[in-house]
Amino acid sequence: MEIRKSLLKGRFLGVVGYLFLLSLPFFMGCATVSHKDNVLAVVDEAPVTEADLAYALQISHRREDLSSAGSLDISPYIEKLIDERLIFDEARRMGLDQLPEVREKAKAYITRESVMRLHDEEVLRKISVTDEDVLKEYAQNYFHFGVIVANSADEAKAIKEKISGGEDFSEAARTYSVHASKEKGGEVAYPRDAIVTPLREALSALKPGDCSDVINVNDKYYLVKLFDNKETDEILNARKKDIAANLKKQRQKEIENSYLKTLREKAPVTINEELLAGIDFAAGKEELEKRAADATPLAEVNAEVITVGDFVSSVSPMKQEMIKTAEDKKRVLDSLIDVKVLDQEALSRHYEMKDLKDEVERYENYLVREAFIRQLMSSRMNITEKQLTDYYAENQKQFTNPPSFKLQQIRVRTREEAEEAMASLKNGADFLWLAKEKLPPSLNEDSISLGWVEKDKLPGSLQKIIDPLKPGDNSPVFESNGYYAIVRLLDKSxxxxxxxxxxxxxxxxxxxxxxxxEILDGCVADLRGKALITVDDAAVRELEARLQK
Structure with a gap:
C-alpha cells in the first residue's frame, strides 16, 4: 500500500517538481500572474509583455519593495528579457527545441501540470465543508472532558475523594493537577482516536458530568470527567479550524479514490499474468538490472504499454525486499496502472492548449536556453593552466589570509571600570592579574585569553583600532557585546x-x-546586432508609475 500511495501522491500532489522553477534563471518566475499583456518591447516581431516581466520579476511577491523605491527603473530587467528572447529564438532556429531530451522533459512537464489541473477540477473544487459538518463531526468524534493528572496513585485517590465530597473538578484541576491544562481547569477536547486507549475506554463508559476512577497510564495517574459536547462553544471555536481541515482531507481522499475508481472502471486493461508471476525481486542485483532494461509489455492501459522495465524500476532498491508475494506485485502494478489512467485523462483534456499554454512555453524556453548554452560553451570554452595561474597572480588579495592577532582581554561592565583598569595599566599593573581581578562573575578565566584571532573575526569596534598596535601594546577602551574591554596585543601575523x-x-x-x-555576453551582443529591437518607453514609464502607486 505504501508504494501505491507514494506513486499516487506523486501524480495528484507532486508539486515539488513544479516549484523548482523558482530557482531557474531570470526569465522564470513563480507563477502565472493576472497582468494584461501590455507590450513593453518587440524583438523581431515577437512581443515582450508586462506579463512576461511579472513572471520574471515575481512582482506578485515583490510589489511592496518595488513600490517603496524612491525611483523605479525597470529598464534593465526589460533589457535582460530581450536578451533571453534572443537566445530562445536562436535556439529554436537551430532546432534545439526538437532535441529528444527537450521533448521528453517538456512532455513530462505537461503531464505533471495537467494532472495538477485535473486534480483541481475533479477533486479540490468539489470539496465542501460546512459549519454544520464541523458541528456534527465534533459531536460524533470528539471527547470534551476535564483531566487531572497526579504523580502517584495515592495523590489521585485523595483528589478523587475531594471531588466526590463536593469539590469542583475544575478547581481541583487548577490546585492539584500536573497536566498542562491545569490553568484552564483541566478542560480539553481531542478526537476520540487521538486519546490513549485506557482514557478513551473510561470516557466512553461515562455519562456527561461523571468523573472516572483513577486510571494508570505509564505511571501517571488520571482522573477524567466527561462534559456535554452541547456546552462547548469556547472549545469548539478553538478546534473549528482544525476540524474543518481534517474533514477536508478526509473528503479529498474519498473523492480521489472515487474518481480513480471511475477512471479504472472505464479503462481497458490487460495484464500478462504469467510474465508478472515470473518477476522475482529477490533474484539479485544483476537479474533485476536486466529486468529494469526489459522493454517487454507487462500490461496495456488504453493501448499504452507498461513494460517489465517500468514495473521493476518503479520499486526502489530499499523497498524491493518488501515485494515478496503475488499480491505485493499486483499492488505495485495497480499503482502504475492508476498513474497511467490519470496521465491519460489529464492529457486528453489538452490543458497545454489552454490555461497551461504560457507556462509550457516558458518551461520550453528554459529547456532550449539550457541546451543552447551547453552547446555554446562546449564549442567555445577552453580553460588553460595559464589562465588559472594568471588569474591567481592578478587576484592575490582574494587569496590572502587576513592578518591575525594573539590577544588577551580585560572585560568589565561599565566604562568607568574600564577607565580605572586603563589607569592601573598605565601605572604598571600586570595585565593578566588585572584581567582576573576585574573579571565579571558571569565570565570565567578562559575568556581572558583569546589566542590567535583573524582580523575579520574581531568585533567591528576592535577592528578599527587594532592595526597601529605593536606586540606588548594595550588598546584603548572599546565597547563590544554589552561589555567594555581593553586588549593586549601579544603577537601579530x-x-x-x-x-x-x-x-x-x-x-x-x-x-x-x-x-x-564573456562568451554569453559576446553571443548576445552578436544576436542583438542582427535583431530588430524596439522598446515602448511610454509603456515602460506607465508601468513604473503604476507600480509605485
Whole structure:
C-alpha cells in the first residue's frame, strides 16, 4: 500500500517538481500572474509583455519593495528579457527545441501540470465543508472532558475523594493537577482516536458530568470527567479550524479514490499474468538490472504499454525486499496502472492548449536556453593552466589570509571600570592579574585569553583600532557585546597568500564563471546586432508609475 500511495501522491500532489522553477534563471518566475499583456518591447516581431516581466520579476511577491523605491527603473530587467528572447529564438532556429531530451522533459512537464489541473477540477473544487459538518463531526468524534493528572496513585485517590465530597473538578484541576491544562481547569477536547486507549475506554463508559476512577497510564495517574459536547462553544471555536481541515482531507481522499475508481472502471486493461508471476525481486542485483532494461509489455492501459522495465524500476532498491508475494506485485502494478489512467485523462483534456499554454512555453524556453548554452560553451570554452595561474597572480588579495592577532582581554561592565583598569595599566599593573581581578562573575578565566584571532573575526569596534598596535601594546577602551574591554596585543601575523594548489578549485570556478559570462555576453551582443529591437518607453514609464502607486 505504501508504494501505491507514494506513486499516487506523486501524480495528484507532486508539486515539488513544479516549484523548482523558482530557482531557474531570470526569465522564470513563480507563477502565472493576472497582468494584461501590455507590450513593453518587440524583438523581431515577437512581443515582450508586462506579463512576461511579472513572471520574471515575481512582482506578485515583490510589489511592496518595488513600490517603496524612491525611483523605479525597470529598464534593465526589460533589457535582460530581450536578451533571453534572443537566445530562445536562436535556439529554436537551430532546432534545439526538437532535441529528444527537450521533448521528453517538456512532455513530462505537461503531464505533471495537467494532472495538477485535473486534480483541481475533479477533486479540490468539489470539496465542501460546512459549519454544520464541523458541528456534527465534533459531536460524533470528539471527547470534551476535564483531566487531572497526579504523580502517584495515592495523590489521585485523595483528589478523587475531594471531588466526590463536593469539590469542583475544575478547581481541583487548577490546585492539584500536573497536566498542562491545569490553568484552564483541566478542560480539553481531542478526537476520540487521538486519546490513549485506557482514557478513551473510561470516557466512553461515562455519562456527561461523571468523573472516572483513577486510571494508570505509564505511571501517571488520571482522573477524567466527561462534559456535554452541547456546552462547548469556547472549545469548539478553538478546534473549528482544525476540524474543518481534517474533514477536508478526509473528503479529498474519498473523492480521489472515487474518481480513480471511475477512471479504472472505464479503462481497458490487460495484464500478462504469467510474465508478472515470473518477476522475482529477490533474484539479485544483476537479474533485476536486466529486468529494469526489459522493454517487454507487462500490461496495456488504453493501448499504452507498461513494460517489465517500468514495473521493476518503479520499486526502489530499499523497498524491493518488501515485494515478496503475488499480491505485493499486483499492488505495485495497480499503482502504475492508476498513474497511467490519470496521465491519460489529464492529457486528453489538452490543458497545454489552454490555461497551461504560457507556462509550457516558458518551461520550453528554459529547456532550449539550457541546451543552447551547453552547446555554446562546449564549442567555445577552453580553460588553460595559464589562465588559472594568471588569474591567481592578478587576484592575490582574494587569496590572502587576513592578518591575525594573539590577544588577551580585560572585560568589565561599565566604562568607568574600564577607565580605572586603563589607569592601573598605565601605572604598571600586570595585565593578566588585572584581567582576573576585574573579571565579571558571569565570565570565567578562559575568556581572558583569546589566542590567535583573524582580523575579520574581531568585533567591528576592535577592528578599527587594532592595526597601529605593536606586540606588548594595550588598546584603548572599546565597547563590544554589552561589555567594555581593553586588549593586549601579544603577537601579530601579517596576512599570507594561500598556496595555489590549496585554492585551485576556487580559481577554476572563478575563471569558469568569468569565461562563461564573456562568451554569453559576446553571443548576445552578436544576436542583438542582427535583431530588430524596439522598446515602448511610454509603456515602460506607465508601468513604473503604476507600480509605485
Amino acid at each position: 601579517e596576512g599570507k597568500v594561500k598556496d595555489f594548489e590549496s585554492v585551485r578549485e576556487t580559481v577554476s570556478r572563478a575563471v569558469f564563471e568569468k569565461q562563461y559570462k
